[in-house]
Amino acid sequence: MKAFLREALEAVEAAGLRRALHPLTSPQGREIVIDGAKVLNFCSNDYLALAGDPRLAEAAAGAAQGYGFGAGAARLVCGNAGEHEALERELAQVKHTEAALLFNCGYMANTGIIPSLVGRGDAIFADKLNHASLVDGAVLSRADFYRYPHGRMDVLEAMLKKTGDVRRKLIVTDTVFSMDGDVAPLAELVVLARKYEAWLMVDEAHAFGVLGPTGGGLVEATGTGDRVAVQMGTLSKAAGSYGAYVAGSRDLRDFLINTARSFIYTTGLPPAVSAASRMALKLMAHEPWRRTVLLENARKMRTALQGAGFDTLASSTPIIPVMVGDACRAKDISCKLLLRGIFAAAIRPPTVPVATARLRITVTAAHTDADIARCVEALKDVS
Ligand SMILES: Cc1ncc(COP(=O)(O)O)c(C=O)c1O
Missing domain, CATH: 3.90.1150.10 (Aspartate Aminotransferase, domain 1)
Incomplete structure (x- = not known):
């Protein structure tokens, strides 16, 4: 070796x-x-200069004094702190969705969500410049994986047409591309998803807190919320904290609680981390x-x-x-x-x-x- x-x-x-x-x-x-x-x-x-803000550190310190530091177990066991559920309710409000579910980080969210939604015999369609965690989620799912050149909706449409009879189709895209800084053509993506009966999942890691009238992301900025089934984002970038979320329907939340391996088989976030994220959401709204x-x-x-x-x-x-x-x-x-x-x-x-x-x-x-x-x-x- x-x-x-x-x-x-x-x-x-x-x-x-x-x-x-x-x-x-x-x-x-x-x-x-x-x-x-x-x-x-x-x-x-x-992006919002919150990571070093003492108010996040104070919120975390207060929660750590109240709850101790570690979550102790997976959330489905005894690690489901009140801070996590409160943060999920607040995230659902910011994202204008019925519900939200926390993951321990964005990488774990993407590698957990995608294999829960699709598997062998299904098809994933992804922008070539998607983040590595979306690529890894797709590979883990064992679904057929089609990658279209960056932003090329004509190529995506051709791929969707060709795979017309596939059982489940999932289109996955970053909303803000992490190394190019451009945005996905979301208005066109929702049209294609509807036309070809595909589900649409977006990764708002670099859009959350940055785009949209209240920082809800590109989905908020484009008013496409009712046509994007799965909205993932992280709390580690503009929110200056740590952890990630998926926002969508109540059924999506319950389904992922029951199926996403990176949610089920891992210890919950320290409650103090969720407390810092809640403070970040407050500051995003008030400042x-x-x-x-x-x-x-x-x-x-x-x-x-x-x-x-x-x-x-x-x-x-x-x-x-x-x-x-x-x-x-x-x-x-x-x-x-x-x-x-x-x-x-x-x-x-x-x-x-x-x-x-x-x-x-x-x-x-x-x-x-x-x-x-x-x-x-x-x-x-x-x-
Ligand atoms: C687009 C995108 N998705 C997901 C992630 C992973 O998020 P996290 O750092 O919370 O694991 C990142 C960042 O690293 C990212 O840029």
Whole structure:
């Protein structure tokens, strides 16, 4: 095994694809201390700048004092804390659905929901750029798996037509694509789903708290809630907390409680984590300026980057790719930025397709105009 591990690591190193962990010794925020150096942070998903908000920590601490820390068991045993059910009711309100169910994280939600809904002999249709957790959920389900090129509704329709007599069809898509920052054509997807009698599942991980009049996501923004059967999202990004949810009908919730293996066979979240998420939902509702500033910052960053000649694909959200192409070059630019006090992660294959390595710049509600200008100037210097 020793030789196998060494050779594998040398191969990823030679391809410029080796990944490594960098120790963080500060709270999350616009400035963080990483590898011992203070840097401006342009790579978190903490869109509303809530992860480091002391009110979330206080809510968690209060709940931990009241309930203790660990959940003790799976929720179906004795780990079903009141905090979890209260959060689920509040999530259903934010998502305008009958019900919601918590999962321990987004990865577990997607790998639990999909195999519950479809199996052998069924078909899944997925955008090629969907998140890895949706891909893994599809693989686990053993259903036939059809992937259409990014955003290509004509190809999706052809696939749906071809598989007309399949028992169950599930279309699955990110609503905001995590590495490209563009949005799914949801209005077209709901039409195709209805026309071909397919179910539609969306992953709102990067849209929840960001899009829609109250931060409910792209489904809220497009008014398509009654035609999207399964709305999944996470609490680990804009909500600044941890955990994930699925929102939909009461029957969907009950069905998943009875079938989703990543819900059934795992310990419940610590109740304190749900308490922090509840505080985040409260702040999302009472401090709408966070979303306004976030979207304005995203617009400013995108405009400045495009003005400087960078290719930002079709981004229209706080996720703004700066395309580089070559993985080694992307890593090199990211390292040079770090030396100038700017943290922008290089995203390389297999997270993105070969030859599309990029810097994934994200802005939050905490960035200032000066921060944005500093980032763009540094990028111009080192590119
Ligand atoms: C689109 C998408 N779905 C799901 C996940 C997984 O969510 P979590 O970090 O809560 O496991 C992520 C993020 O990592 C994501 O970007």
